[in-house]
Amino acid sequence: MILHQGISKAISSIKGEDFILDNRIPIGYLFSTIFFRVFRGIRGAVIFKSFKRVFVSSSSKIKCVSKIQIGYNLSIDRNCSIDALSIEGIVFGDNVSIGKYTCIECSGTLKDLGKGLIIGNNVGLGTHGFFGCAGGIEIGDNTIFGNYVSLHSENHNYADTHIPIRLQGVNRKGIKIGKDCWIGSKTTILDGTEIGDGCIVAAGAVVRGKIESYSIIGGVPAKTIKKRS
Structure with missing residues (x-):
């Protein structure tokens, strides 16, 4: 005791x-x-x-450390992969925890560097997450993520049927998630999404577009179920 x-x-x-x-x-x-x-x-x-109290598991891999800014009490659990190579790098606020087997990838290719990632204070990322930050991802304070959540902040171009999709390049709008949100497990968040403050995203949802603050959303594609107020 x-x-x-x-x-x-x-x-x-x-x-x-x-x-x-x-x-x-x-x-x-x-x-x-x-x-x-x-x-x-x-x-x-x-x-x-x-000496900002950063805790990194021995099985986790971190690349391009020079592009990472850290706050106090950053915790990186086992078997995580973080590659910060990008234009703006990665910014971690205070009291950020990253669950095991999470992958953070800021640039999908060496031919065109991505933008990067900004995470606020008191943010918890669940296990087995994927954060593709080429188009830029911003996450507000006090937001929490379930397990197996994936964010994809770029899309492949595909308009020309005479050229393989893989050779048509990409377009990027970025993803923004507000403060005090709860992102349910196995959620997929697509490029161009803006989630307002205080939102709840139901498990398994596929999210694209602008979500008003304090909304509860779910489904494929995700739609507003009700407002928290």
């Missing part, structure tokens, strides 16, 4: 908000978690040359 309270206070101080551990967590589990957290913190400090 005392150990749980001490850890809760430490985490609350680091994150800047109340955090209370469940007292039913075994002591051995806590010590194991702390051990790996310290190891990941050392690796994060070495990779980013920073």
Whole structure:
């Protein structure tokens, strides 16, 4: 109990908000978690040359670190792949967590660099996500993602039937997601989408277009189900 309270206070101080551990967590589990957290913190400090409390799993791969700006308490779980090669790079706010097996790819080809990614504060990306940031992706503060969510911020051109699609190039509009949104698992968000603040996207939805703030949407293609108000 005392150990749980001490850890809760430490985490609350680091994150800047109340955090209370469940007292039913075994002591051995806590010590194991702390051990790996310290190891990941050392690796994060070495990779980013920073003491902003960055935690990086040993199985995750990060490319073009020079194009990444970090806030405090960035957590990158195991088997993630992050390639920041792009025009504007990647910006991570404070208290960002990236779930295991997540792929962040800022440029799909070396022939035409992509724009990049901006993530606000207190954002949680679920496991097995894909973030294609060639057209630019912006995610507001306090937004959370379920597992297996994919974002695709570019489209292939296909108008000319005499030229293979792969040779016709791409067009890009970008994706913007507001603050305090909840993106359900297995959602697909397509290029040109703008999701307002406070929206909820139902699991499995395919989203394209402009979504008004505080909407609850779902379906293929996604449509407004109701407003949160």
